[in-house]
Amino acid sequence: MLGTLSLCEAGISFMPTAAKPRQVLAMFATHADRVLPVATLVKELWGDTPPPSFQTTLQTYIAHIRSHLRAALLQSDEHRHRSPKDVLVTHPGGYLLNTGGGSVDVREFERHTFAGYRAMDSGDHVVASRKLRSALALWRGPALADINAGPLLRLEIQRLEEARLCAVERRIEADLHLGRHREVLSELTVLVRQHPENESLCGHFMIALYRSGRCGNALEAFQRLRGTLIRDLGIEPSAALRELHLAMLGGASGLDLAGLRTMRPGPHRMTRAAS
Template sequence: MDIDVLGALDVRENGISITPTAAKPRQVLALLALHADQTVPVAALIEELWGERPPRSARTTLQTYILQLRALIATALAGDGSDTSRTAKDVLVTLPGGYLLCGGGGKSDVREFERLSGLGYRAVDAGDHPGGARLLREALGLWSGPAFADVQGGVQLDMEIRRLEETRLCALDQRIEADLRLGRHREVLAELTVLVSRYRTHENLHGQFMLALHRSGRRGEALDVYQRLRTTLVRELGIEPSAALRRLQRSILMTGPERPLETTETPKRRLVPVG
């Protein structure tokens, strides 16, 4: 089974899609696919579908959705014709308290993203910035859009979407950091312009943007980025920029446009909302 969730939901058995078009069965498959080879409790699926006030018929209705998914799986299995002993119940398994979608060793874009980004982090930590940048760029290339872009998420999926987005941001942050250390400041300017507009309180992205602008001979614009971020942080969150970001601003103020900053590090990330 091949599973893609970093963009539109696409789950394939034997190369045949088993992704339903109806919204609620799609939610069920999305949660099962994200946790492939793990038991997803019935309670989590019910909360995903109906929130805190499920109908009395919730379990029965959930069982109906499971049957619909198994019908799609059975069609996909029949289309292969090579293993008549494997049934839909072997792929979508009923277990005490929940259900398990058997990945069968197939591809998963989430798992591949986690593998590549983990290798990228280790490469960067070891000082291999070219290798780290390449691995992280490959990991980020697996994203074709927001996670579960075509699924109407409930409580459980919304939480997972936020978690996945955070992992993507961390990989993006580290890849840009590696690129800056490799002197690719001009190459990342356009990307950072978009990112700081989207993540208006993300300090590390703003620090990277400031550094890239300054190294590109755009010192005034780098200082403007700091002032806009400070205004946003004070107005929306009631906090000042971090000490590391303030040091970066002072370094830019004290360094003439003809001289590059000696430091190659952007401020360490401070966890604030990324609205």
């Protein structure tokens, strides 16, 4: 799911080519090993106005997916005895995609990120950087990039992309703790342009620039963010970011140290810009 959707049984893909069955299969993938109610599938496919024939249409999509599953199972000597209904299981009121203990990239991503966050909290930035890099390496592009998403899948895609961005922010924070400011500078240059209102990324960018001897550019980054927040939201940057800005204006030597605690802004206090 962390890229184009790909599902395999015994190493053999059973992805259909038709858009609607792929959308249904994406829903099963996001609810792997859990019963997915028919009502939830209907909401994803047709919103609040399903057609009169929605039950028949949905059953046609399920049959289409199972036919692809059957073809994949027949190609595997090890799994030839399994039925498509053993993988895509019918339950009262819904269906369940049975992974049989197989690998799900979203689960692997979450496992690595949680380990990285725990390492960050304990001050082990080497492990944190390594775990978060492993998590981010699982991504092959935007989440479910080849799926025509309805309202529920769009929410799931948004959740996954936000989790990805959080992992990127924390990995860069770990790298800054390790003195890797020059290594992350080019990455941050792109990220702050993609997320012009993100204060954490701006703070990381300012520190990387400042430590690289580019104090003027660091101060310019703060002013760009401040201008964006005032123009679009009518608020000032957070207290943490303003303190970082003041420290740079004062030429604080501590910001050059690799062991500095990166100033990661907390919850934004709504400081309104002066009119």
